[in-house]
Amino acid sequence: MREICKSVKKKDHDPKIEGRSVYVADYNTTADGREILCGKLLHSTLAKAEVKAIRLPEMPEGYLYVDASDIPGDNNVNIVLDDTPVFCRGVVEYIGEPIGMIVGPDEKVVDRLLKETVVEYNELEPVLDIRKGTEFFFSYEFGHGDMEKAFAEADKVYEEEFETGYQDQAYLEPQGMMAEPEANGRMFVHGSLQCAYYVHGAVARALGVGPDGVHVLQDVTGGGFGGKEDFPSNIGCQVAVAAKKAGKPVRCVFGRREDLEFTPKRHPALCKYKVAVKDGRVTAVDADVLFNAGGYSTLSAVVLQRGIIAATGVYDIPNVHVTGKAVKTNTNPCGAYRGFGAPQTFFAMEMMMSHIAQDLGEDTIAFKERHFVKKGDTTSTNGKYHFPVPLPAMVDEIDALSEMKKKHREYAKPQTGRYRRGMGFSAIFHGAGFTGSGERDLIKATAKLRKYPDGTVEVLASNGDIGQGVRTTFPKIVAHELNIPLEKVYYSHPDTARVPDSGPTVASRSLMVVGELLRKAAIKLRDIWVEGEEQEVEEHYKEPDFMIPFYLDRFEGDAYPTYAWATNAVEVEVDTYTGMTKIVGAYGSFDVGTPVDYNIVVGQMEGGFLQGLGYASIEKMNYDGKGRIRNNSYTDYLIPTAMDVPNLKAVMHVEEYPDGPYGAKGAGELPLVGAAPAYIEAVEQALGGAAAHKLNFAPFNAEDVIAELSKEVQ
Amino acid sequence: MVNGYKPATLREAVDIRSRESVIPYAGGTDLMVQNKANAVYLFLNDIDEIRQIADDSEYIRIGAAVTFTEALASDLVPQLMKEAVSKIAAPAIRNAGTFGGNIGNGSDKADSVLAGFAMDGRVRLVSAGGERVIPFDDFCVRRGVTNIKDDELIAEILLPKDKCAMPYYYHKVGGRNALAISRVALAGVYDVQDGVISYISLTVIGEGKFTRYRDVEAELIGKTVEEVQAHIDDYVRLFIDRMTFTRGRVSAEYRKTVIGNLIRDYLMTL
16 A cells, blocks of 8 residues: 555544534634624425515514515525525425525524514425426436347346435534625625535625625534535525625524425435346346436536436446436425435446346346446446456455355345345446536636745645545645645635635545645645745646546536446345344445545545445435425434444455546545445345345335335235 | 522422422433423432332332443343343433433333333332322323322332243334334243243333233233144234224334234244
8 A cells, every 4th residue: 555545643633522623503703703693594384385475573673584685696596507596586496495584693582583473375286296297407318329229139128117215414513604794895604514615606696796705614514425515505695695684793503403304415216227138138228317306406417417327337238328307396405415316326227237137047246247347348428437447356355355245145045034134236436526527617626735934835725624534635645745744734624715716525526636736736836845935836627638528418428537436245134023124244345546544535435335324224214295304303314323234344445546646536425325236135135036025216124124025925 | 501409318309399390300311302491400310219229028129310321230120121221222321311211201112111011110109298109001191191290209110029030022123223212112021830821911112102901911821832822823913903003103004013023923932
């Protein structure tokens, strides 16, 4: 392993462990001693309705109501499209849509006023079922080969539908933002967020000011996992508008129930697959992918893009046709969560491959292995796998850890006891960085280093540390190139007033893209280093030369420069009396390229894998016939604990990427993606295999096991 | 600010309770979460009399303010009770949570109450005017409602020693392996002499209330294990048919099926 991989103490370790870190909810006053007003949102209680009137209670002095009429600029939060309103435009599109905000000094009084506020609605018919939705925010289609011929010549054609549910990010710190009008007229917005420049752009637009009229700081952030990619822009605009009206600082921190019910989650999906097989080989995949977008489009475009690009999994399929639609329903808008659309389609494709293999009477692992892509093969979008695909070696690695192949064969034999075992396997990739030409055309990242006369070096970039460790790994790269102690290099939470836009903290791109910019900048600085002087260097993103240009209108070209890879094996034991499924072992080999800090990366792999196992098993969330999410507490929305997967092993496989720092690729999302198919395959095998119980949805919990087994009795 | 009293003796505590509307507070694991505005608490953690685990000729006596962790370390507490409380929440909550609180808040999913029910447990209630000892069956009225009077405090949980000595069956099904409220659980104690069932108890979590079907239990007493197991479906049905399953977050079908499976498992392992 390279020198850079050696683990160091994280820069945020001491303040967090000692309780010194200041989160947005922790400020008693602003830094300049001003009182902070409490702002709370008035959420709609109907899924689709015209808001006829708002009847406010008598407002005590110092309390005010803020809504769309107070927005000085544009009532559109800029995300991908501009359809999400800062405050309701007159018709609410989902339960929870912010109609207005009540602001005042005392939280209890604000709560009372909110309770006493009456909204008069004219209720309209909501669309709640994704199958009945007729409005599509985004609709894509692509493919290659000759589908007609492939299906005409097929020995057998398989059709199946796969469904996956919501998943909440369950970050420790709920959403929260604060806005402070500054004496110079600027609006200072800060809080728990991933993408300072997204918030910056959104707030400037809502306030109707230029880029200099706003600056945005990331406070210490207690987890994001994608959940704080777009949503802080909404709250940021809401508190900024309120602070503008009040002429005072305003803070809005969500309660836990409010956060679980009304903030973005993973898109529920319905994937319809039709697959042609000839001579024991998959020759064509026709996939129709529906994502439940919710009431507004938010990030659905890019989530769907990543999802459908992965629709054929890690397999070499000669004929491909994929359609993808983001369906509008009158439900909570979905957004980003680790994996970003890919967990849904990988689940479908992995289960499809497994079901076909079982029908053909072939070992499912061997069947998948036979179809693996390799270096030089064509991607689903007619791009190219430019670098070695290490999947075969990674299969061997988890097999050595878990005896996966032997157990998989053993558990395929009929089982009749109370406890039955199964072994599941999945192989997946994560396209590293932004989808398509986003890095080149949209983000155009810039990163800087500033050296001070005392020899310390500051990293200037806009990527927020959300626990993934960029406050440590960025300085590590710079210190390494400058050959100075790590203590001499620091990276503060980004403030858009003083850092360039190095892009958002998303897509597992920060380390690979911005880390490489910083590495190059450090080399530059090393070359011009003059003792005792203040010096600054800057580096701009350049697309690697090897890339086949990506055209979004046709979905053609390299959607990603390279891929991170994973193989997962999950062994389960199902208690047929109670439906409880014990995870005997969960094993993953993960190739994120060079791990720039071994402990940080292994931590990411273990945590993400556990989240994926939650997605597969117990994290069930749905809405009722009115469109309301009922299980909005951690008592009713369960996520796995360490006790649920005591035997979880993550090993690193290193396939270095020449354009990432020291060979690093994207790490953040990879470990979540393959857990669900591996787990569900294992449960399916324990229940007797696809011939007895064909499983095609996730999460699959104890109730589902008992419901499946009840079919046998009847 | 929390307003409250911190008496040092049970006598003092019941005097306060008789005078004023106070919320008895021992471990606080539920009350801290509820964090009621303007509540006045009666803190019971310092009262030694209700922090003891003792035994007399008839009962194992567990003080109302004994924590689950303390019970797990005790040689007197029967194994069934230990197994049930060992699965409550997580260590931090077991360090604070108490037996008095577990039964006092009227939950229909309290793990120590399930075990106590199966062992014919009793509750000793104390007030300024005196005391009474009532069976769990009488104390737990329905979900959220107990038989405690406004001036009473729970002093002790009493577990009959003959029941503590019996073999037992216990199985808990939560939503996950830690920090999980019981969705379904079954506890029972039994005595088999020369192949004949001389005593059996059975109680469940998952019905929406705690109860004992003593008449059904009585039908099993005197039967041979062999006979019960030979007609296992009929005996499972005797219990299941008496149960009613209210709607809940976990489906009634699931709870009914799993309780049936656990009753079968229990009777098959006698």
